[in-house]
Amino acid sequence: MLEIKNLKASIDGKSILNGIDLSVSAGEVHAIMGPNGSGKSTLAQVIAGHSDYEVTDGSVSFLGEDLLQLEPEERARLGFFLGFQYPVEIPGVNNAYLLKAALNAKRKFQGETEIDAFEFLKLAKEKMKLLDMDTSFLNRGVNEGFSGGEKKRNEILQMAVLEPKLAMLDETDSGLDIDALKSVAKGINALRSDDRAIVLITHYQRLLDYVQPDFVHVLSGGRIVRSGDKSLALELEEKGYDWLQEAAIA
Amino acid sequence: MTNAAFNLVLFDHAVSAMPVDVLSELRKTAAARFTESGFPTTRHEDWRYTNMARAISLSNDWLANADVSPHPTTGPARSIQSAIDAHWIVIRNGGIESDDLSLPSGVSASLLSDNDSAASFEQIAIDDPLAQLNAALLIDGLKVSIAPGSIVDKPIGFLIDDYAGGDAVVAQSRVLIDVQAGATVQFIEAHISTGDGEHYANNVVQIDLQKNTTVDYLRIQQRARHHINTNNLLVELAAGATFRHCAFDFGGALIRNDITARMQGRNSNVEMNGLYLAGDQQHIDNHTRVDHLVGPSNSNEEYRGILNGKSRCVFNGKAIVHRGADETDANQQNHNLLLSKEAEIDTKPELEIYADEVKCSHGATVGQLDETALFYLRTRGLDLDEATRLITRAFAAKILSLLTVDAAHEYVSGAIDERLDDLIGGSGDE
Numbered sequence: 001m002l003e004i005k006n007l008k009a010s011i012d013g014k015s016i017l018n019g020i021d022l023s024v025s026a027g028e029v030h031a032i033m034g035p036n037g038s039g040k041s042t043l044a045q046v047i048a049g050h051s052d053y054e055v056t057d058g059s060v061s062f063l064g065e066d067l068l069q070l071e072p073e074e075r076a077r078l079g080f081f082l083g084f085q086y087p088v089e090i091p092g093v094n095n096a097y098l099l100k101a102a103l104n105a106k107r108k109f110q111g112e113t114e115i116d117a118f119e120f121l122k123l124a125k126e127k128m129k130l131l132d133m134d135t136s137f138l139n140r141g142v143n144e145g146f147s148g149g150e151k152k153r154n155e156i157l158q159m160a161v162l163e164p165k166l167a168m169l170d171e172t173d174s175g176l177d178i179d180a181l182k183s184v185a186k187g188i189n190a191l192r193s194d195d196r197a198i199v200l201i202t203h204y205q206r207l208l209d210y211v212q213p214d215f216v217h218v219l220s221g222g223r224i225v226r227s228g229d230k231s232l233a234l235e236l237e238e239k240g241y242d243w244l245q246e247a248a249i250a
Numbered sequence: 251m252t253n254a255a256f257n258l259v260l261f262d263h264a265v266s267a268m269p270v271d272v273l274s275e276l277r278k279t280a281a282a283r284f285t286e287s288g289f290p291t292t293r294h295e296d297w298r299y300t301n302m303a304r305a306i307s308l309s310n311d312w313l314a315n316a317d318v319s320p321h322p323t324t325g326p327a328r329s330i331q332s333a334i335d336a337h338w339i340v341i342r343n344g345g346i347e348s349d350d351l352s353l354p355s356g357v358s359a360s361l362l363s364d365n366d367s368a369a370s371f372e373q374i375a376i377d378d379p380l381a382q383l384n385a386a387l388l389i390d391g392l393k394v395s396i397a398p399g400s401i402v403d404k405p406i407g408f409l410i411d412d413y414a415g416g417d418a419v420v421a422q423s424r425v426l427i428d429v430q431a432g433a434t435v436q437f438i439e440a441h442i443s444t445g446d447g448e449h450y451a452n453n454v455v456q457i458d459l460q461k462n463t464t465v466d467y468l469r470i471q472q473r474a475r476h477h478i479n480t481n482n483l484l485v486e487l488a489a490g491a492t493f494r495h496c497a498f499d500f501g502g503a504l505i506r507n508d509i510t511a512r513m514q515g516r517n518s519n520v521e522m523n524g525l526y527l528a529g530d531q532q533h534i535d536n537h538t539r540v541d542h543l544v545g546p547s548n549s550n551e552e553y554r555g556i557l558n559g560k561s562r563c564v565f566n567g568k569a570i571v572h573r574g575a576d577e578t579d580a581n582q583q584n585h586n587l588l589l590s591k592e593a594e595i596d597t598k599p600e601l602e603i604y605a606d607e608v609k610c611s612h613g614a615t616v617g618q619l620d621e622t623a624l625f626y627l628r629t630r631g632l633d634l635d636e637a638t639r640l641i642t643r644a645f646a647a648k649i650l651s652l653l654t655v656d657a658a659h660e661y662v663s664g665a666i667d668e669r670l671d672d673l674i675g676g677s678g679d680e
Contacts, residue, residue, distance in 0.1 A: 049628075049629070050625055071633070071634075072625060072628040072629050073628045073629075073631050073632055073634075075629075076628070076629055076631040081629075082629050084626065088620075088622050088623050088626040090640075090641065091644060092643075092644025092645065092647050092648065093640050093641065093643075093644045097640075098627070098630065098632075101632055101636065101640070102630035102631045105630075105631035105633075106631050109631075141644075158630065162630075162631075
């Protein structure tokens with residue numbers, strides 16, 4: 001589904017990604033872990049199409065398409081979803097309006113008819129229930145005045161409504177209390193299916209207690225320095241990242 | 251820049267050719283004053299950014315034509331008349347369509363050329379060059395009175411529907427409004443202009459709010475993009491009066507709005523809000539002034555602008571708290587969103603305080619579209635135009651939420667969408 005080959009990217013002339021290789025197939029859950037500054041968030045932003053980053057080498061194919069040639073919105077409509085580490089507050093833009101516009105943009109791209117207001121509301125409420133979210137969220141400005149946990153839940157709500165083929169969740173677990181973490185994990189698990197892939201980007205293995213990954217990769221210095229199964233996450237939790245960084249340099 | 255001088259010989263000629271009626275003396279007095287002052291120039295501090303050269307040359311062209319009488323006062327009904335449920339009075343090129351002034355109880359309207367109205371015209375004449383020009387060349391004006399204690403069922407609308415087919419046209423309109431004690435009423439001043447010719451409309455509205463009155467006032471301006479319009483609004487407030495003003499400027503090549511609110515009575519309130527959406531080479535200038543003459547009195551002002559292309563906008567909001575106007579509360583805000591590098595806003599909220607115990611604040615911001623927000627929306631599948639529209643719409647919605655003339659809400663909302671579509675690359679006119 002997603003094939004990343006030798007991906008190199010820089011920002012303001014500073015190289016951040018130094019040759020990433022990653023293959024994600026439908027039905028899989030991957031976790032990308034790594035210390036601060038290792039390039040985790042950059043990877044997510046590059047895949048989503050942020051124009052501040054310059055791709056200097058390598059390729060990314062998604063569902064057979066050359067992802068790097070597509071605008072951010074085209075990537076989204078094709079079925080890629082990025083859960084932001086810092087979801088953006090957009091005062092005055094109604095949360096429900098954005099959800100519906102996003103869903104309809106995707107449906108239109110896929111040749112489906114636009115969803116009507118009644119069907120949309122039904123769908124949104126059903127997804128909100130799953131995430132233990134109050135329906136009053138729908139009428140608020142996008143992330144406007146939301147707490148950290150509310151913002152993350154809102155990301156998962158968007159994901160649940162949009163039902164992407166590939167969801168990349170950037171530090172969705174950071175800043176969550178245990179109840180919020182459980183709700184978010186419930187939302188992610190509900191989306192697990194054979195035709196969908198999920199990539200969790202996380203600093204800690206805490207989320208992985210609730211969402212069990214099939215593969216764990218460690219990013220360091222803009223490269224994947226080790227891959228393994230979920231036991232690698234536990235090892236990292238125990239030993240920290242230093243030993244891997246040292247191993248990478250050696 | 252060499253500006254064409256205003257042709258005073260032709261002006262004198264035009265003034266002397268005006269109808270002989272009860273307004274004659276007033277026209278002559280105003281003409282003499284305007285002859286002295288002339289059009290404001292960029293040397294005047296209040297006109298630094300707004301150049302009237304085009305209005306002057308257009309006026310000269312118009313004066314050079316022998317016929318300065320108003321065009322026939324008939325024309326097609328406009329969509330706004332059916333979209334907003336109001337008592338509409340139509341003014342075309344300064345001519346008042348007065349045959350059918352069917353107004354509800356408590357509301358009376360008459361022409362200024364009627365004897366009774368002339369006196370009040372003199373009483374509250376505005377000492378402003380463009381208001382003098384207006385008086386000097388005014389064919390006739392309208393006076394509207396609201397009887398004491400009336401609660402008017404629906405808004406009273408003035409549709410200023412101007413037209414210039416070929417030759418340049420200059421039109422003056424003047425409306426005097428007398429809101430008597432305890433009355434509650436809403437007004438809509440809607441500007442439309444059409445035709446390929448050049449047009450300059452110079453309008454004056456004076457409103458007298460007597461004790462304990464409440465007036466909601468909407469001005470929506472959707473003029474043709476090559477036309478010029480200047481507006482003077484003077485509001486006097488007695489004790490306990492509340493004036494809530496909301497203005498929307500979408501059209502015109504050069505627009506200048508001057509508003510002065512004089513708070514003469516204790517416990518009076520002024521809300522003054524506005525939205526300007528400008529593209530191309532549009533020039534929209536809002537100058538507002540609130541005089542707190544006594545306290546306690548409250549004023550609240552928020553203007554917002556979205557600018558694209560090479561447009562230039564000006565905001566100057568002045569709040570003056572006069573000596574003795576204690577316990578005054580004055581707040582002014584001006585926020586701007588610049589969508590292009592070539593657009594320009596000159597903003598200046600000003601406070602002058604000569605009293606104690608006042609609470610005053612002001613602020614101005616100028617910003618670009620939030621790139622982070624745009625990217626976020628695009629990762630959700632919205633294209634750049636949609637994302638831009640969504641963010642700008644939200645920015646503009648704040649002013650719409652302050653509009654208190656409910657009957658017009660839907661129309662204004664639609665007009666904002668339409669203008670934003672245009673501005674953000676819908677029709678390609680930018």
